[in-house]
Amino acid sequence: LVRSAEGAHLTLTDGRRVLDLTGGVGVLNHGHNHPRILAARERFARDKRMEVHKTYFSPYLAALGHNLAEILPGDLNMAFLPNSGAEAVEGAVKLAYKFHNGKRNTVLRADCAFHGKLLGSGGLTGQAQFGFPTIPGVDTFRYDDLESVRRAVAAHKGDVYALLIEPFSASTIQECSEEFLRGLREICDREKIVLIFDEIYTGWGKTGSLFHFMRYPGLIPDVLTTSKSFGGGKSSISAYVAREPVFRKAYDNLGDALMNSTSTTYYGFGEECATALEAVNIAVEDDYPARARALGAVLQPGLERLAKQYPDEIGRIAGAGALWGVFIEGGPRILDLVAKLAPGGMARDPRFKTKLVTCAVINALYQDHDIYTYYTLNGNNPLIIGPSLVTEPEEAERVIDALDDVLSRGLTGLVARFIKQKVSSQW
Structure with missing residues (x-):
C-alpha cells in the first residue's frame, strides 16, 4: 500500500x-501533493471562503475564466467549468448543437477517439466495448486522414454540427499532422461545423507546448476541452472554452443566461476554482x-x-x-x-x-x-x-x-x- x-x-x-x-x-x-497546490487549498479553508452559490458572483470563477482567456490564443474567451473531462466534452457538443439551433443532427469523431464513458461522451469514444445507448447521429472518420473526413462530411452534407478531435491521442499515442489539423479548420469553416479540440489529457504542457495544438501558430478550434492536470492533482475540475462568437450565438439570451441549458451542481465550485487558478499559475510560471x-x-x-x-x-x-x-x-x-x-x-x-x-x-x-x-x-x-x-x-x-x-x-x-x-x- x-x-x-x-x-x-x-x-x-x-x-x-x-x-x-x-x-x-x-x-x-x-x-x-505540490506544496503550492496544498497551500492554496489550505488558504481557502482557513479563510472560510464561500464554496458555491449560483446567485452570487464568484471571484474565483471570474478570475479563472479571465486567466484562461489570457493564455489561450485568439478569441477563446468564454469558459464553462464543470467537474470531469466527460462533462466538458458533453458540454462542448451541447454548445455546438445549440449553435445550430438543433437544426443539424450529426456529430463526427475519430475511429480511435477517447472522449469519456458517460452515455453521451461514451458514444463519442471509439471503443467497441461501449455498449450503451448514446446520442444519435454519431459518425466516424479515420484519425489523421483528411480524405476520410471529407467523405464523412459529404455523406451528411449540411447536417454536421460538431467535429471532435484529439490533436494528440493519449490513449493510442499518435498525433495529428499539422496539415490534417489545418485541413479540419478549413473544412469546418467552409461547412460551418463547430470544431472541438479535446486536450483533456495533453493540456498544460504534457507534450511540450501548453496545449498540443498551440505548436501550430494561428490554428484555433471553436471549442477546447481540458481537465486532469487543470486541477493540479487535487481539484475535480474541467473546462470547455469557446470562441466568443460561437458561445454568444449559442447561449447569449436570457433563458440560457439563467443556466436553463447548461448547469451542473458543482459548476464553478470555489475551492476547485481556487486550486485550478494556482495550478495554471504554476504551469505557466514554471514553464x-x-x-x-x-x-x-x-x-x-x-x-x-x-x-x-x-x-x-x-x-x-x-x-x-x-x-x-x-x-x-x-x-x-x-x-x-x-x-x-x-x-x-x-x-x-x-x-x-x-x-x-x-x-x-x-x-x-x-x-x-x-x-x-x-x-x-x-x-x-x-x-x-x-x-x-x-x-x-x-x-x-x-x-x-x-x-x-x-x-x-x-x-x-x-x-x-x-x-x-x-x-x-x-x-
Missing part, C-alpha cells in the same frame, strides 16, 4: 520509494512545456536506442514531450507461449497476448527497479511512460536504464514469472 506521495515518488508501507511514471494518467503534471521538452530530450533518444537494440521485443516507440508509448511485441515464440498458458476465455481477446507481455514488463520494472508504469486499454496497448512534469531528467534516464535491464533478460522469463506470481492463481 502507499503510505505517502510527494512529487514524482510514492512511499510504500514497506518503506520502498517508487518512481511514479504514470503521471496520474494525465492528472499529475504537478506531481503528487511546464519546457520541462516536458527536457524530459522528451532524454526519453526519445533513449527509447529509440532500445528499440534498435531489442527489435524482437519492441515493435516501435512513439510520443512527444513527457508522454511516450513503448509498443511491446514479443515475437511469435512468446505469443505462442502465452496462447498455450492462457485460458480459452482470455485468449479470445485479440489483444490479450500483447497485454500480458506488456504487463510482464511493467511488473519487472515495478518489482526490480521500483518504477511504476502502466499501459493503455485503447488501441494497441503500449506501455506508457508519462512522468509528471516535476520529474527530473536524471529520473528519465533511470527508466531507460531499467527498461534496458528488464528487456536484456528476455521476455520468456518475464512472462513466466508474471504468470506464476500474478495470474496462475486466478486461472
